[in-house]
Structures are given as structure tokens and as C-alpha cells.
Amino acid sequence: MTDTAQRRRSLIRGLLSIAAAAAFYQGVAMSGLFPKVLLPSIPTVLTTLYDMLSDGSMFQHAGATLYRVLIGFGLAIAIGLPLGILMARFKPVENFLLPLVSALMPIPSFSLVPLFMLWFGIGNLTTVLIVFYAATFPMLFNTWTGVRSVNPLWLRAAGAMGADERRLFWKVIVPGASPFIITGMRQAFLRSWIAVVGAEMIAASDYGLGWVIFDSKEFLQTDVMMASLVVIGFIGYVFERLVFGSIERATVYRWGMVRMAKG
């Protein structure tokens, strides 16, 4: 009883706080203290968002961005995951790759954008590669950690029960490492999402949410900027909560692999 009352109060307070923040913003925007082009009112932003959605241009931008992210992210999984497993299973691979990985990992992906622009020109290839670079390391690192942290007792138990290498791999190592692998995917996606926006801004092409935000700066179209921000936040939220949340529920929670919820 008290718990639901408390929850309802939290909800009301939350809604009130959002409403108050919106009203405050709207007040400042309408007061004329700042130029209207720099601080568009909320209805203006919503109208712009609606217009861009209905004429399809927003879908085109979002589609271009998603395309780049998903290809880069997919490549990062396709390469990071097997490499991480190989590193954890075979010592020579680890000895060779670990120094390289530790040297490359601290380089922010954005610092490679100008170089990639020179090498690969402006457009999809550069953006996809930047996303790939940003996403590979969390994927690889987490997989490596995950496979190494599989309880050796499980391996020996499965071995004693007559599991061959293949079954050991699929039935013990992969499920055992899965919490780390999924955390890795999550981090990798988060990084790719940040990387794609930045890469699109710097290595501008024709479409893309990052590009449209940066491009509208030139024309002082803050309403377009904010509308795109809303879409970027929305897509990021959908992936983070719905896609990865449900993957996590369907795998590691069901297998009872996660001891502690991650903030």
C-alpha cells in the first residue's frame, strides 16, 4: 500500500519536474532574452520534428545513420568476438595481440577520423570504419575476459563427463562467457552510437543524424538540431533498453548467469 503510494508520488513528482523544466525552457525561449533562432520554443521543435518525419527526411537520415552503425557494429562483432575467444584459448595469440590491443585501445576513435578521411574519402566507408574501430575493442576485451573467467571447475567437470572439445566450447564456454559477451556488445553498441554521430559530423556526407545536426548549425536551424537530438536519443534508448535488455533477459538472466545487476 505505502509502496504504491510512494511510487505514485515519485511518478507525479517526476512528471511535474519534466513539466516544470519544459515550462522554464519555454518561458526563457519566449522571453526574448536570447535570439529565437538560438533557442526555439518547444512547439517549434515539435512541428519541425513532425514535418521532418512526415516528409520522410528524418527517416532518411536515421536510416543512413543506422546503416552505418549496424554495419560497423556487425563487423566489430564478427572480428572482435572470434579474436577475443582465440586470445583467451591460445596463449601465442594472446601474446601477440594483447600488446597491440592495449596500445590501440586508448586511442579515441575520433582521432582517426581525419586520417581515414584522407585514406578513404568522405562518406560511408570512413564512418563505418570509425564505428568498427570504436566497437571492436570493448567487444574483444569483454569476450577475452569472459572466456578466461569461465570457472575451470566446469571445464573439468564437463571434460570428466566425456565432453569433447566442440561440446565443451558450445555447452560450457559460450554460455559461461555470455554475460561478459553481452556486456561487451552493449558497450560496443554504445560506443558505436557515439562514434557514428561524431564521425558523421566531421567526415560529413549527405545523410545521417550527426551530419544533419552539424549542417543545420551553419543555417542556425536549432529546431532541426533539437528534433534530430530527440531522434538520436530515442533510437539510442530503444537499442539500449529494448534490444539489449531483451537479449539479456532471454539469455543470461534465464540461464542464471548474472549475479549482480549492472548500473
Added chain:
Amino acid sequence: MHDAATFGAPPTVRSERLLAVIRNAFPFLVVGAIWEIVARAGVFPRKLFPTLGDIARSFVDLTASGILPHHAIDTVLRLLAGFGLAAIVGVSIGVLMGRSRRAEDILLPLVSILAPIPGLAYAPLFLLWFGPGEVSAVLLVAFVSMFAIIFNSWTGVKAVKEIWLRSAQAMGADDKRVFRYVILPGALPYILTGLRLGLAQAWRILVAVEMLAAVPWGLGWLIFGAREFLNTDAMMAGIIVIALIGLGLEKYVFQKIEDYTVVRWGMMGSMG
């Protein structure tokens, strides 16, 4: 560097260390050799794909003339300024949210709305509002790294065990003492984790911010500017410095914090 450290060590330890150095150096030699072969083969224009010698030369030249250190120092200062701001604001908001139900109800929705948008997406908006240059860059870095700090401080304060609070109160501690001696130490591992994540995020975004915000000095700007003149060697020199700073952060800041928090938590091999 390794020589100085191993000078006084017994020979077996020394040769073992030497072996480790060789093992770590080997992959770089292989990659370096491949790079050099590709560069010299002339598949790509030399301007775009400089040899290691060119890169080393421009690294030395830029360092000797003081240009590279100036860029690096400005970048580090900017990182510290932005991160410092984020740490102060983020920990305050996070602790407040953890302590007061009302603050949590009010702030959490706002934070949750702003957090999932990649920080860089705000960059053009900040540039319009605060103009290109230093202010925008520092504010943007602070804004981006703030959220990880807020969330972790908030979780940390909430994770302090109820029973500790109550026993401290039962022993007659007032609010100030409870906060100082129970809540703060209890939440510290989380807060430190948040600070580590925040700093890592600040570092990752700073280079891009420098490219966009048109600051007069900074490694991001150096790399971006070098592109205009096809100075790929200067670019590579800049990237090397960025890697070195990143490695330094990793080794001397992140790992230290991680060791400390892991020790405090009494758990081993926490990763990810």
C-alpha cells in the same frame, strides 16, 4: 625505462623481464615492418602513407620546436578542466539524489532524458550557444562525462547498507557525522568507478570536440588541421601522443582506481 627499473635486480629476474619486453615488442615490430613495406612499396602515395622514418622525423621536429608539447598540454588542461567541473557537479547531484527522495524524483527523469543522447550530438548546439572555442569545449566535455558520475554516485549512496546508517544513528551520530563517516566511505568505490568512467568518456570525446570547436591549440585540432595540408606524418605524430596520454591515463589513473575499489570491495578480478 625498463633498464632503470631492472638495473639492480638479480640476473634471472632481469632476463625474465627482458623476455617480457621482447615478447611485448615483437608484435609492434611485425606491424611496423608491414607498415614500412607497404609505405615503401609505393602502393599509396607517400604523402598519404608516410614511412616510419618520416613519422619519427616529424615527431622529433614537432617536439623540438615545442609545437607538439604545447598542443598536448592544452589538451590535457582542457581534459582536467572539463572533468573537474563534471566531477564537482556530478558527485554533488548524484549524492543529493541518493540522499533525498525528493531530489531523486525531480532530477532522475531529467537526467534520464539527457543521458542517452551521445554527448557529441550536443556539440553544434553548444557551439551556437557559447560560441566556438574554449568555453564550449570545456563545457561539452564536462556535460558529457557528468552522467556516468551522477549515476554511479547515486547508486553508491543508495547501496550504503541501511543497517550501517541505523547503527551509526543508534550510536548517536548526527547527520553530518553519518554522512562523513558512513555514507561517503560506503559510496566511495562507486563514486570512484563513476569518476573513472567519466574521465574515460571525457578523454574519448575531447579529441572530437577539439576538431569541431576550433580551439587554437590541442591535439585534436593539430590532427584535423594537418589534414588540410596532407601532413599525414604530423597527424600520425599527433595520434602517437594521443595514444601515449591515453595509455598514461589507463595505467596510472584507471588501473590505480580500479585496484583501490577492488581492494575495498574485497573482490577479485572484477572487469567490464
